[in-house]
Amino acid sequence: MSEGGSWLHVRAAGMDLVLSTLDLREVVAMVPISPLPGRPPGIQGVVVYQGEFLPVLAWEDLPGCPLSKVPPMAMAVLRPRLAIPLERMIGMIDLSTGAHQEADENDLTVTWTGGRVRMGALDLRVLDPDRLIALLRRFRGER
Amino acid sequence: MDQSLDDVWAEFEDLFGQARQTLATLKEPQPAHVVQASVNSLFRTTHTLKGMAGMLGFPSFSKAAHRMEDIFDLMRKGRLRSTDSLVETLEAGILALESGVAGLRRGRSEPEDYLQSLRRQLGELEALARPAEGASQDLTSLIDLPPEVLKALSEYEHTRVTALLMSGMPIHGVKVCLDFATFDERLRVFSEALGSFGELISTLPWDVPGDREGLAFLLMTACPVLDPAQLPALEGELLGTDLLADPARVPTSLRDEGQAQPVEVPTPEPQAVVAPVASSQAQEVEILRLPAHRVEALEARLMAVGQLRDEASLLLRRTHQAHDDRPMALMGHIEDGLLDVQKSLLQMRMVKVESLFSRIEPMVKSLSRDTGKPVKLTFQGGDLELERSILGKLTEPFLHMVRNAVDHGLETPSERAALGKSETGSLRISAAQRGRNLRFDIRDDGRGFNLERIEIRGLELGLLKAGEVHTPERLHRLTLEPGFSTQDTASQLSGRGVGMDVVRAEIEALGGEVHLSSEARRGSLIRLSLPLSRAVVSCLKVRSAGQGFGIPLGSVVRVQAGRAVCRGGDQVLVLGRSLPLESLQACLGLPEPDGQRAFVVLSQQGAAARSVEVALGVDEIVGRGEVLLRSLPELAHAAGIMGGSLQEEGILWVLDPDAILGLAMDSLMRRVARV
CATH class of the missing domain: 2.30.30.40 (SH3 Domains)
Known part of the structure; x- marks a missing residue:
């Protein structure tokens, strides 16, 4: 997970998440995803991004992710070349005022998040791209 | 290494490529003038290599290139005959310099002598070419030109005149008067034409006739027959042609003396002399060299074209419901056209695998000679193509693996005979496309990996635990670990520079894999799989x-x-x-x-x-x-x-x-x- 920088507050998979802009290439409008036959777990398909195939995360395959009925409207393209479908972009957020908490051991999202930040009534999960990629690789290995 | 040197390394690569290609032409029977042009080209190439290395501060390399240049100089002066063994030695020399440059590029320090492994052969060549006391011949005096003109001929031109006359080739003079404005271009046209008829020995200044303006030249050329009608002269340019020296005037005692002459080839038929020789034409293919950053820019354009085509496809899909066929047809044409552009741009990045194989062959011949192990080398799949950048990175690891196979893998002829094997070892190198990968196999029929020794060494180095069962696959893979070697001392040939761990690191950096297997006394297989992007x-x-x-x-x-x-x-x-x-x-x-x-x-x-x-x-x-x-x-x-x-x-x-x-x-x- 990247330290410092600014943070993007988004809603995805029915949860409030924050993404470090240092881990982000860009956010693009949602385009139709081409489903990958015999897809690996965690990847629902690909989109063409800058002339290359870009894998798109399947939230529902991740531990602790409920199946959201809200259709995604945008995709966050992470630096390690992975697209994350977003239901909504809420805005930039200053995490320095929030209370950072280590992830709860019982929280299933611990395998792909880097803890939580509580800001007033908001309970935000911090997406950790390194953990997420490691998890996807582990999925492949276990297949 | 400094990226600003990218251009220099690319130029080194081009020069070595040219040298290899030119040496390959010398292996086939060629007309004398083609041999001479090839040797001249090699002389120039090594001269340039020497200069570049000196400029970059690599004195040992410069010295080695100078030694190679000297050998080519002896050849072009006719003191060394182009033979298979000479060409093999020269190939080994060029390969040694090329490997040296690869090392310098990686930041290695210079060896004292790049040509150490060829010291004996090069010494013999130089001794062979040294003329005996008082034995040097000069037949320049047979040329029918004033002495003050002949004084302008260089030492090299003297030796060429002598060698050509002794080989029975007449020497002609072509006098031309050219316009001030276009003389350089016109002179090039004449030189090329005469080069295609035979050997252009020298271009000398000539007196401009009193009634003319411009610049006059005498082109001294050796060819069996010179037909003025075949010259590319514009009106008024040609002043005349003369037979300057007839080989019949060479004293009989000097003919067939066996003095150094170009390779023996049949004298071309008179009607054939006007037709340019195919191999010399092949050498005229223009090579466009682009610096790395330009290639990257070109690849960025390739990506942009790809994006454009994707957008065209998307648009085509979205408008599929429309009933007007015209925009659809137009979009279809655009899409097809863009695919063609993509294909041709893609093609620019590809090179045939045989260009890698061509580097292996001379090295194996040289290793075979040095180790005294006869090797039957076969290649398969040279027509497959791979991205230039990948192939460039593959060369060093490949040469290392082949060197290992000959040095350590194959047994000596007596050992093979004792095992009931043919005395000639077999080394088969193949390339094949397998799914998304290009697969290279290096297969030898030698002794195979000594797994017992690998296990002992692995335990000594702490890479294996005692008491555990170590599978053959694990033991083979151990040889790819950093610092692993079963050799107590590096041999003259292998164990220098790149190790198998570096081979593995380089192949894995390319997204590929290395797999080793072997069978005792039956041979080894090294398999490399590289992804096609x-x-x-x-x-x-x-x-x-x-x-x-x-x-x-x-x-x-x-x-x-x-x-x-x-x-x-x-x-x-x-x-x-x-x-x-x-x-x-x-x-x-x-x-x-x-x-x-x-x-x-x-x-x-x-x-x-x-x-x-x-x-x-x-x-x-x-x-x-x-x-x-x-x-x-x-x-x-x-x-x-x-x-x-x-x-x-x-x-x-x-x-x-x-x-x-x-x-x-x-x-x-x-x-x-x-x-």
Whole structure:
């Protein structure tokens, strides 16, 4: 997970998440995803991004992710070349005022998040791209 | 290493490439003037290498290049005859310099003598070319020109005149008067024409006739017959032609003296002299060298063209509902045109694998000579293409592995004879496309890896634990670990510079894999698999489960469609043979269809007659076409899918035939197990 920088507050998979802009290439409008036959777990398909195939995360395959009925409207393209479908972009957020908490051991999202930040009534999960990629690789290995 | 040196390294690479190509032409019988032009070119190349190395502060390299330049100088002066063994020595020398440059590029320090392994051969050559006291001949005086003109001839030109006259070649003079404005271009035209008829020895200034303006020259050329009508002269340019020296005037005692002469080739027929020689034409192919940052810019354009084509495809798909055919047809043309542009840009990045093989051959010959081990070297798959950047990075590891195979793998002739093997060792190097990978096999019939010794060494180094069972695969893989060697001392040939751990690191950095296997006394196999990032693939297009798929044509044996409905697990009759059928859906883990009426018979790529064949059931056969294959990123690797191609109707998934065959067999086995 990247330290410092600014943070993007988004809603995805029915949860409030924050993404470090240092881990982000860009956010693009949602385009139709081409489903990958015999897809690996965690990847629902690909989109063409800058002339290359870009894998798109399947939230529902991740531990602790409920199946959201809200259709995604945008995709966050992470630096390690992975697209994350977003239901909504809420805005930039200053995490320095929030209370950072280590992830709860019982929280299933611990395998792909880097803890939580509580800001007033908001309970935000911090997406950790390194953990997420490691998890996807582990999925492949276990297949 | 400093990136600003990219251009310099690229220029080194080009010069070595030219030198290798020119040396290769010397292995074939060539007319004397082609041999001479080749040797001159090699002389210039080594001269340039020497200068570049001096400029960059590599004195040992400069010294070694100078030594090679001297040998080429002796050849062009006719003191050394171009023979197979001489060319082999020179190839080994060029290869040693090339390996040296690769080392410098990696930041290694300079060795004291790049040509150390060739010291004896080069010394012998120099001794051979040294003229005996008082034995040097000069027949320049036979040329019918004033002495003050002859004084302008260089030492090299003197030796060429002498050698050519002694070999029975007449020397002609062509006098031309050229316009001030265009003389350089016109002189080049004359020089090229005379070079194609024979050997242009010298271009000398000549007196301009009193009634003319411009610049006059005498072109001294050696060729059997000179026909003025064949010269490319414009009106008034040609002042005349003369026979300057007749070889009949060479004293009989000096003829056939066996003094150094170019390779013996039949004298060209008079009518043939006007036709440019094919091999010399081949050497005139212009090589355009681009610095690395320009190539990167070009590749960025390639990506942009790809993006444009993707957008065109998307637009085409979105407007598919419209009933006006004109914009559709236009978009179709644009899409086709862009695919062509993509293909040609892609092609620019590709080089044939044989360019890698051409570097191996001279090295193996030289190793064979130095180790006293006769080697039968065979190549297969040289026509396959690989991205230039990958091939460049592959050369050093490849040379290392081949060097190891000859030095450590193959036994001496006496050892082989004692084992009942042929005294000549075999080294087979092949390249083949396997799914999304290009696979290289380096196979020898030598002693194989000494697994016992590897195990002992592994325990000594703490890489293995005592008391555990170590599989042959684990032991083979151990040789790829950093710092691992069973050799107590490095031999003269191997054990220098690159180790197998570096080979592995370099191959893995390219996204590839190294696999080793061997059998005691039977030989070893080193297998390298490298991913193909993009390629244009000829495919059979099919549809199944509502999606488009492409099957590379190289694996398609037969396509059959009929009225009979087939299901996974059925046997189908194909040309009198019963084959198992499995649906593509079952192979890919998609919901199975009720039945299918079409199937494609697949076989393993490049396999022999008794390979596995399976009928792959598909919903629909669409046709065939060439598609631009893009590989899938690692996170999206899916079993049986080699990559995808964006088509009008969406992504066409290109199947990996070998993987699909494996998946089909697994699925069929599961069906049998369920029964």
